[in-house]
Amino acid sequence: MESAMSKANGPFQQDRGGLALCPYDAELDVLLAQASAAERENIAAAQRELRGVALAKGLQFDANHAYPVCLRPTIIDADWAEQLKSAGERFIRVFDNVLELYRHDAEVRKLYRGYEPVRDLLLAAPAFRPLTRICRFDGLVAPDGRYLILETNTDCPANLFASGMATRLWRSLPNPILAAWGRDVELVPQPIVETRNLFISEMLDTYRADKGRDPSEVRIVNYNGRFTSETDLIIQGFGERGIHCEFIDLRELERGAGCVTHRGTRIDLVYNKWDLRDLVQCPDAEHYLRAVAAGDVVSVNPLACQWIYADKSILALLSDPRFGDHFSPADRRMFQRHVPWTRVVAPGRSISMEGEQVDLCDYLKRHRTRFLLKPTNATWGDGIVIGNKVQDADWQRAVDAAASNSAFVAQEYIQGHVVHCPDPATGEITPRIADLNTFIFGGKAVGFLSRANQSPIMSLYKGGAMLPVMVARH
Structure with a gap:
């Protein structure tokens, strides 16, 4: 992964300027940029139809946000995808070393001053490894071809269900963009797309790794209702496995002797949907967080992931040469390649x-x-x-x-590569900055997500479009 990417299977400079992820993706971009008025109207009509079908099937973040799936895919080369997956999996292994650095190195702890009030909680990590069971690395491809990780999302990332659902819906409908492109390419399956409820499987595997059995009661734990995306899908996914799950506020939980209960029922497994900054000095959360730290209930992800690994200070730790001696030469080369x-x-x-x-x-x-x-x-x-x-x-x-x-x-500041794609709501074709994100479940890369926005901020909540990812062999 540390060696330079070849132009045959990684990002490359196009003759007309700019950066493309692979030749196939460049072909799609030319097709859209040069589309005639009639072709644009045909694409816009198909895009509006896709949006309508997505809404009819309930594919949305929450009651207020439709999921903005786009007709135009992002295509990446299979060999390059393997390189990105290997790097992502290696980062997950490095992260568990970071917890030990935080435990023993005062200079490392200075990067995380805000968490001093809860240091004892996040250090009380469970025995299973990797600690990070669910995450999404968000990255951009820089003008020099480097893939740079900008966000680690090891707390409670979104799109765990919706990305796969949207891709399956997208490929089930007629697509004038792919029809005009006309290529028959060999695609590499992505588990997050092909395996329904993969997230639920990983949650159950994590619990089994810690307790040696299946859970009976699961709760999605929230605070003040700030984050609600995909909660209905999580509840449905557990229900299909015969496991009861509810979405609750942490103040509904009680801590007993070696257990956590909700309305008198012992809870086995929790998935936290919140911003942990809100809970560092929050009296409402103290008993629950201590129960999680004590192992009275299994949390995905553990608190160390949600405070230390999800904090952007981890990128400062990995990119700052003064901490280089804590890592192997191979790890340092990986950081130079993938950490801004x-x-x-x-x-x-x-x-x-x-x-x-x-x-x-x-x-x-x-x-x-x-x-x-x-x-x-x-x-x-x-x-x-x-x-x-x-x-x-x-x-x-x-x-x-x-x-x-x-x-x-x-x-x-990384200037991401620019693509042409139809607006998810109107179908109007415009240039947008695109990113590329990697899902890691249980320490293994399981697929990709691409987003495009006219703003450098990639959030789908702020005007971004979700571009289904195709991993193609040349």
Whole structure:
């Protein structure tokens, strides 16, 4: 994975400029960019039909958000896909070493200052490995062809059901884009698409690994109703296995002697749908979190994943040379290939992108267009400040504000590759920035998700489109 990708099976520069993920994907892009007015209308009509069928089948995030599946797929080469899968699986193994670094290294803990009140809880990890059973790595392909992981999503990622459902629906309907393309290609199956309820299987496998039996009672645990996506699908999936599951608020749970109960019923397995930043110093959550840490109930993922691995500070740890001695040479090469330059924003010295010692805040202020600021543990693109999208005075204030609480990272700005695709609602063909994400279940890569947006923020909640992924052999 550390060697440079060949142009035959990885991203490559196109003759007309820009970057394509593979020759097949480039062909689709040319087809859409050059479509005639009649072809565009035909595509728009098919896109509206796809949206209508998706809504009729209940394919949506929640009651307020239709799932924006797009007619245009993203096509990646099978050999390159294998490289990305291997890298993703290796990152999962590295993450479990990070927990030990956090346990023993004071400098590593400084990256995670906000979690000091709950340090004893997240260190009380269960015995099974990997700790991260469910995650989605979100990444962009940089102009130089590197695939860079921007988000680790080891807490409660979305699209675990909807991505596979949307892809199966997409391929069941007539598609004028693929018809016009006309190629007959060999596709590599993706487990997250082909295996219905794969997420449920992984949840059950995790419980068996810890307890040696199947669970009887499962709860999706929420706090104040902030995250609800796919909860109905999770409940339905467990129901099909004969296992009772409900969506509840954590304040409905009670801790007993070595157990957690809900309305008098002992709970075996929980999946948490929340932002754990809300719970670091939350009296409502203390008894429940202590029960999870004690192993009174099995949590997917464990608390260490939801606080330490999901926090963007982990990318600062992996990309900062001052922590390099904690990792093997092969791991460091992998980080150079797949982790963007990232630093926790705080006053003091750091190492620049050029490898020089600099005052971090001054360096960020002088190079506004090269960076963005992100809250260390937030979702949906909330709180992001993109340097090349704001005025200099606003950027200066944002850097100062970020440095005042050490709850932000600065990250190099990556210009993702651009594709042409129809809008999920209207069918109008426009250029959008696209990403590529990898699902990892039980330490194994199980498939891909691609999103495209006119904004650099890829969230499907903020105007993004979901592009089904085809893994193709040339």
